[in-house]
Amino acid sequence: MKHLLAVDWGTSSLRGALLDRHGKVLQERTFARGILTVPPGEFATVFEACFEPWTRAAGTFCLISGMAGSRQGWVEAPYCACPAGLDDIARQLVWVTPGCIAIVPGLRCEQDSIPDVMRGEETQVFGALQLLDLRDAVLVLPGTHSKWVRVASNRMEHFTTFMTGEFYALLRQHSILARTLPGDDGDLDVDAFNQGVALALHSASLLQTAFSARTLSLFERLPAAALPSYLSGLVIGEELRTQPLEAGAQVVLVGADTLTQRYELALAQRRVPVRRVGQDAAWRGLWAIASALSSSPTGIP
Template identity: 70%
Template sequence: MSRIVAVDWGTSSLRGALLDSDGKALEERSFARGILTVPTGGFPETFEACFGDWMTPGTLCLISGMAGSKQGWREAPYCACPAGFDAIAAQLEWVEAGRIAIVPGLSIERSGVPDVMRGEETQIFGALQLLGLDNARLVLPGTHSKWVTVSDRKVTDFSTWMTGEFYALLRQHSLLARMMPEADPAHDAAAFDQGVAHALAGPGLLNTAFSTRTLSLFNRMAASALPSYLSGLVIGEELKSQTLPRGEPVVVMGAEALTARYEQALAQLGVPVQRVGAGATWRGLRAIADTLS
């Protein structure tokens, strides 16, 4: 397949790339047209307006992300783990046969409780390709962070952590918010490290979070440092819950500023990091497309 159109259609944004046979982006586009902005029945028209000129005869388009959710273009049922490239490709949801397909997300069940991801699976498979890995431990930080285990190029386990959302709730809507500046100041590395260390040593976030207030009350930390300290607390709490052998690398994927914080926090545990950027999505979609050839 000489070229494909790769699309990442999320809740709040829409981005796409025209890829050559090696997965290189020949052109990229981004729009503020997440699935929540698209009216009922409006997905074909929105897609055509954004990427129609790329869809020359014989071109395949693969779409990852929330376009495959119940609120999206068409629901793509979750693919149960363990799952690799072949399982994902076998469960593509075809919007137009042979032309446009939506990549399914992944699901797993643990102790009778399901967990899911949608969109991250494509980034994971892309990272494996970019780094030449068959086995890996990965984290995708964000509003809902994902910790993932890959064995023999298959996602065998993953879990979701609401770290970013809890930070936002505490930062904006709790008693702690009253002690912090309204706008986020520059990252304070020392305060962040202090937060991570306190989380790793403490009994849990329900206890350690209150230290954000007491450090302020006793004038032991400037107001401008408190957001970084709180960020360290919630990320440290997330890391404390993982099994992370010292010296074994973790692949960290996501926005540069956030992945840098995770790298800083993981350093306290003696865990080295390999960082992968946004291009992993395109490489992952290219790899899925290649299984169809």
């Protein structure tokens, strides 16, 4: 493998990076070509149109993570069961073109006979572990569907999904609160955000605290511009309230700065220190999976 074309193909966007044999990012590209924009049977065409100069270079191997492996994607990649390490994922790659293009399987786990799944976050987790030189960690990947992941001995033991971002959007756009909140979120109001987190951490349920966004506005105790930050604090605080975290227990946050900053502020109220890793964790994770494949007895077919 001379070069790795690492691809993160999600619901709304398509990102790719060209890596050398040591995992160094040489070039990056981003397109508004998430899987929902691709007609059935057109994934190969879109892929080639976006990355043709890279795919035609000799010795380039492509590894794709994310929703491209879902039922609505290019080729369905069955979920790999937890606990799982890099070797388990490498063994369950689904080949689009043998020896050239492969799709990373998502992960699944169960708690109380209820299944949970992820696609794409697993590569970010392993990338973050490598970047921070960790084998054991609690990681949080904020987003529309936030993931809390527990890793032991470099194996993902368990994870839990919280629909935090989606609930924020639903409350923000489709509840009675939408009539009070301004048209756009604006910049983060740290004081209002922290106020929302504090209330959530000391209350019983978001079903009760969410209405406070309306009443605080009604009695002019929060300006309208601060309400989106306050509501964001409420939903993120609700997520954190359910976590069995001890003061001083470190958490690794993986994702865009705009979201990880908020989680860092919220976790500070529980006296939990954090380490943050950016979205380049996906590239490092795909490189780690490709390296595990290359070092396996069967290697790249």
